[in-house]
Amino acid sequence: MASPFSFRVEAVDRDTAARAGTFRTPHGDVPTPCFMPVGTRGTVKGLLPSNLRDAGASMILANAFHLMLRPGEETVRALGGLHRLMAWDGPILTDSGGFQVFSLAGSRVDDDGVDLRSPVDGSAVRLTPERVVAVAEALGPDVAMPLDHCPPWPCSEPDAAASVRRTVAWLERSAAARRREDVALFGIVQGSVYPALRAECASAMAALDLPGYAVGGVSVGEPDAVANPAVLAAVERLPADRPRYLMGVGDPADLLDAVARGFDLFDCVLPTRNGRNGQALTADGPVQLRNAVHAGDPAPLDASCPCVACRSYSRGVLRHLFATGEMLGPILASIHNVTFLTGLMAGAREAVSAGRYAAYRDGALRRLRGT
Numbered sequence: 001m002a003s004p005f006s007f008r009v010e011a012v013d014r015d016t017a018a019r020a021g022t023f024r025t026p027h028g029d030v031p032t033p034c035f036m037p038v039g040t041r042g043t044v045k046g047l048l049p050s051n052l053r054d055a056g057a058s059m060i061l062a063n064a065f066h067l068m069l070r071p072g073e074e075t076v077r078a079l080g081g082l083h084r085l086m087a088w089d090g091p092i093l094t095d096s097g098g099f100q101v102f103s104l105a106g107s108r109v110d111d112d113g114v115d116l117r118s119p120v121d122g123s124a125v126r127l128t129p130e131r132v133v134a135v136a137e138a139l140g141p142d143v144a145m146p147l148d149h150c151p152p153w154p155c156s157e158p159d160a161a162a163s164v165r166r167t168v169a170w171l172e173r174s175a176a177a178r179r180r181e182d183v184a185l186f187g188i189v190q191g192s193v194y195p196a197l198r199a200e201c202a203s204a205m206a207a208l209d210l211p212g213y214a215v216g217g218v219s220v221g222e223p224d225a226v227a228n229p230a231v232l233a234a235v236e237r238l239p240a241d242r243p244r245y246l247m248g249v250g251d252p253a254d255l256l257d258a259v260a261r262g263f264d265l266f267d268c269v270l271p272t273r274n275g276r277n278g279q280a281l282t283a284d285g286p287v288q289l290r291n292a293v294h295a296g297d298p299a300p301l302d303a304s305c306p307c308v309a310c311r312s313y314s315r316g317v318l319r320h321l322f323a324t325g326e327m328l329g330p331i332l333a334s335i336h337n338v339t340f341l342t343g344l345m346a347g348a349r350e351a352v353s354a355g356r357y358a359a360y361r362d363g364a365l366r367r368l369r370g371t
Contacts, residue, residue, distance in 0.1 A: 005142075005184045005211040007243045007264075013357035017235075017262035020352040023059075023212070023243045025091040025142040026182050027083065030059045032243065032264035033348050035255065035341040036093060037272065041066050042076075042085050045272050046331045047338070049088045055307060055335055056342030058090060061267045064136050064144070065097025065127070069120050073138035081140035092141040093267070096132045098148040098188065098216070099248075109149055111166060129173040137180045145214065146174035148188040153221040160192035163217075164201045175208060184211040186245065192217060193226040195233035202237035213238045214245035215263075219254075235262050252281060252344055253368055256361045259348050266345075271337030276330040278322045280309075281340045283367050287315075289333060294319035307339040308332065 004026045011020040023030040037044045037052060040063045044052060052060060067076060076085050082092055101107050101114050108115045113128035129147045136144035147170050149163040167190045178185055187205035191197035198215075205213055215234045218227055231246070238244050243264045249255060250268020258266065271281065278290040282302050287294075289301075297315040309318065309332035321329030344364070351360035 003211070004182055007212065007241060009240065011353045011355075013260075013352045014355045015358040016260040016361070018259045018348065018352045018357040018361075019262060019264070020349045021243070021264060023091075023264070025059075025184070027089060027091045027142050028058070030091055030265075031346075031349060033255075033259045033345045033352075034059055034265050035250070035338075035345045036061045036265065036267040037338050038062075038267055038269045039086060040269070041070070042082070044334075044338075045276065046327075046334050047272070049086065051331075051335050052088070052338065053090075055339040056346060057338060059093060059142075059265075060086070060088060060090070061093045061095060062086065062139075062141065063097070064094040064132065064139055064141075065100050067094075067139060068097075068135045069118055069125070073135045077138045077140070083140065091143070093143040093265075094136050094139055094141040094145065095247075096136070096145040096147050097127055098145070098150055101127075101150060109166070111169070113147070113170075114149075129170040130177040133174050133177040133179075133185070137178075137183050140180075141183060143184045143186055143212065145186055145188060146171050148190055148216060150190060150217045150220070151192050153192070155192040157192075157194055157197070160190075160194050160197050163190050163192070164197050168201060168204045171205060171208065175210070186210060186212040186214050188214045188216040188247070189234045189238070190217045191230060191234065193222050193230045195230050198230045198234040199237050202234045206237060206239050210242070212243040212245060212265075214247050214265075216247045218246065219248050231258075232261060250341065252341065253365055255341070255344060256348070256364055259345075259352075260357065260361055271341050272334040275334035275337045278329070278333065279337075280318075280333050281337045283340075283364065285368055285370060289315070289318050289329070290322045291319070295323075301336060302340075305336065305339060305343070307336045309336040 006024045009021045116125045132147040148167045151163040245265035246263040250270035280287040294315040351357045
């Protein structure tokens, strides 16, 4: 039976490794490069699915670990699956909880799996590669990320090597535990800031012939000067005919650079989290909507942006909404920020197709940095 997943590279930039492609999934095609808004607990905070569609989102992310805790994967299954829960008929990717090994205090890792404390009620939680696959398949996303070992920063080379060994072994177990052909399993490359370990991990995962691959353990506190060579060592060894996903990246400048390195998929809470806190992303850098300088300003946030915040509200009105604690302010800023990042990626796709991505990236970075 033919796989319901495929990836087609349609154009490669002549001066960088940037590419434009299409990732086919059971719930629709994903044009790449693609930014995925994050709906950790089954909702992108404050936004309706129609807001996401209008903002240009084609694929969104949820977190299997958090949904396993509440409402529980069997409850999600009984409610019709993750697509029904999220009222979203497009592609969905679920993260596994591997990042929680890094972020939650008190987690303990061994070769079989990881012990955590639930952030909901403090109860003990045991995750294994097989358990994570079973949870994901109960939820029913298009793409499921496996359990991986994301080491903290700073990380010694021996500790990073141990995390690579464990992550590859867990991925092999995850692949063996799969039961649903309509849920794609991606691999997650680890290796901290060590290029040789990143290359080793990527090569081992590529040998498993999966539908796609991710690079994780990035932006966990390490300096760019050491992170970038490690990320490049990973992406260079991932198959060119599969989607490449750089996890947890949403800063506009970082996205532009990552596209140039050959990545296709991205996710981050940044646009909605920052939007809720009053920061709007624009081509000329971030705008702090709470600042008094915007009071009485009749100009739109961004005259070139098609979102409802920019079409129907001025900077002065947006500042008023934040100053008075009105719910609409965070909603509008979140809609705008998602629209900005999806538009940035749509522009990247167009530039790659035209063979001018380097110029597109360089021009966008100059505006962002005010140079």
